[in-house]
């Protein structure tokens with residue numbers, strides 16, 4: 001049975017076209033060490049070091065005031081469009097705070113459990129999702145500033161979690177928007193460059209407007225977040241995996257899915273007025289309070305793809321995505337706060353996926369493992 005076709009079918013290298021089966025071991029291929037990744041990554045020359053930027057949808061507030069950089073109109077040289085360049089840009093945006101993540105720098109590590117549903121085999125044979133396991137998670141706030149206020153309306157909320165038995169773990173990273181702000185690495189760099197702050201620490205509004213008019217899809221994420229009330233609790237937030245993941249079920253059939261993580265007790269939101277009255281760390285405090293009262297749960301849903309879905313462009317939702325059939329893969333219970341060391345000492349690696357969930361075919365996903373490794377290297381060496 002064929003579930004994917006067209007553009008994605010041509011480019012999806014992880015599946016065999018005869019039956020669209022994920023090659024054994026491919027989806028869970030060996031994760032290169034940080035050292036190996038550093039060897040593969042091309043860094044821009046020091047003169048091309050990315051300027052500080054202020055990106056609305058990243059919710060970052062520049063803490064430094066570097067020289068303004070003119071928006072470029074021609075294509076960037078290929079060697080400059082690298083995961084390392086993106087990490088440099090993210091770090092510079094946040095004023096280069098040492099020893100913290102380049103993105104989603106503020107966060108709290110937690111522990112819990114995953115319990116599979118009875119329907120999970122319809123969607124995936126992944127041992128990460130078909131077997132009960134412990135969960136290590138981290139709730140976070142978007143941007144590279146570890147001191148960002150929790151009631152900042154422009155920042156995303158994130159959740160990264162590792163589940164699955166030893167030898168078959170997967171890392172799933174989700175955020176409270178269903179789309180990313182760029183569909184290509186070059187567009188991501190240009191998005192950041194366009195928001196480079198001038199000497200006054202603010203971006204040039206005309207330059208941002210010019211970029212946005214030429215790249216309207218880069219505003220999809222900011223529009224989505226702006227149209228919704230501020231999340232009032234990590235426990236009451238809906239999170240999306242954004243990419244289209246090829247999932248192979250117990251019968252060996254592969255189809256695209258999107259991860260959606262939904263709070264069992266419903267969403268918790270704040271009016272703008274209530275949000276303004278909150279303390280800068282209210283989300284962290286709320287997390288602590290809810291765990292002290294016994295914790296909370298999320299359903300892990302797989303939204304089912306259909307032929308023709310845009311699986312290569314992470315700035316686009318699937319048509320009628322909110323009305324898609326959603327299969328519950330299982331439930332995560334968050335039961336304990338954890339010291340941050342187990343989360344900060346390593347990365348949640350988007351490419352770590354046990355057989356049964358493959359790598360999304362888009363170019364942004366491909367870049368993520370290297371970007372996260374560079375970020376880890378920087379926070380270790382800062």
Ligand code: HEM
Pocket residue numbers: 083086087090100101102103104107138139140158159160173174175180240241242243314343346347348364365367368371372375376379
């Ligand atoms: C498209 C969907 C994406 C989602 C849902 C997502 C989500 C997340 C989350 C939740 C974290 C925090 C991880 C943690 O708590 O340890 C994170 C970190 C990070 N993200 Fe992404 N991200 C996405 C795309 C990207 C892309 C395209 C890049 C760059 C090419 C990127 C670069 C980073 C970096 C550098 C970090 C810090 C990693 C570390 O130091 O551990 N992300 N992301």
